[in-house]
Amino acid sequence: MVDYKSAGVDIKEGYKTVNLIKEYTKKTHSPEVMNGIGSFAGMFSLNGEYKNPVLVSGTDGVGTKLDIAFKMGKYDTVGIDCVAMSVNDILCHGAKPLFFLDYIACGKLEAEVAASLVKGVSEGCIQSECALIGGETAEMPGFYDYGKYDIAGFAVGIVDKDKIIDGSTIKEGDTLIGIESSGVHSNGYSLVRKLIQNLDEEFEGKKIGEVLLTPTNIYVKVILDLISKFNIKGMAHITGGGFHENIPRMFKDDFTAVIDKNSFNIPGIFKHFIELGVKEEDMFNTFNMGIGFVLCVSLEDSNRIIKSIGDFGFKAYKIGHVERGGKGVCLK
Structure with missing residues (x-):
């Protein structure tokens, strides 16, 4: 039958x-x-x-x-x-x-x-x-x-x-604010799986497999609150392609995002990947490196915005600024 x-x-x-x-x-x-x-x-x-x-x-x-x-x-x-x-x-x-x-x-x-x-x-x-x-x-x-x-x-x-936020009001000199990620989020795992063969190995007091399964931060509540209070000019979700592919997506005109690599905390898991042989340049072109979401705002609003983000339990940093000229992302 x-x-x-x-x-x-x-x-x-x-x-x-x-x-x-x-x-x-x-x-x-x-x-x-x-x-x-x-x-x-x-x-x-x-x-x-x-x-x-x-x-x-x-x-x-x-x-x-x-x-x-x-x-x-x-x-x-x-x-x-x-x-x-x-x-x-x-x-x-x-x-x-x-x-x-x-x-x-x-x-x-x-x-x-x-x-x-x-x-x-x-x-x-x-x-x-x-x-x-x-x-x-x-x-x-x-x-x-x-x-x-x-x-x-x-x-x-x-x-x-x-x-609608479409980047049309962004201008040279605007500030880029980065909101922390919870880790690797959900991108780059084809590379991660080549780097990490033993998911049971200990890393920062846990099995590294557990660290890698940390869920992606959801930024809805904090961002909707910010939109209701401040002039948010542009936003980028840092997913596949890292900084280089995602931050320029918020620009309508020819701008460069100048990023200070030392302005924010890079989680230990990403430092571990570098130790395992991944070049830093490739890291920023693949992973979020500790920044899951980026905002473009006026300099005069930046400190108050960072404080408001902190009220929602997220760390936020001034990670860079906008310059005229379409060069994508410049890491310094």
Whole structure:
């Protein structure tokens, strides 16, 4: 007898997964969420507080950081990463995240593992004050190896058209403020996995695998607060490509971001990578180096902004300034 289960797809395990994740999704729901998990589509009501609303969307995954989660048997933090990568991106244009949807794919569905992944997604949504309104769990035997999962998602946010932050007011002499990262975040793990072969080795009092699974900082609450109080001219989420690729993305005109490498704390994990043979130049072109988010502001606002960031529990630094001339990033 041939049936779906004999082909490698266990429908009952799928039902069990849905039941397990319902409790996590409910925790993220606001009154704007119009239906629950199990419908064909998620529904979210827009209220009338925006004069000329613009929807802003972003999508991303966790990448090969997942391989470390598999080997460590720890799945509940990478879901936070999945949310962070999208909401931090749309935040760069001043958008408030509204809702998030995830996609999980695997070769053999294990309800507890899938639920653990969604638990992390739920936590990321709570930190972002957005709703997890739907998703998809795909079991694809023979396509993904047993025990391997992939996770991705996308966020939708909203901003008034006249409040979009697009870098158009940036000028020479403006200050660049860096907000600390929580570590490696979710980029560069193909290199990390070549550098770190033994995830159980001790590093700063922990297994290095645990250090590498530290979830990405979510900057939603602090940035939305800053936008409401100060003139934030440009923002950059420091992801793949490090400083060199991401900071210039906030500029509309030909500017150079002049960065003082000694102005902020570089976490020990990045110093360890340098000790293992990675050139400093490549480090700044691959990793966040301890700065997860960058703001461009007027010099006169910079001290008050740094203090406000500190009130949210993040360290922030004046890491550089803007000069005329399109040279990307200059590290000094």
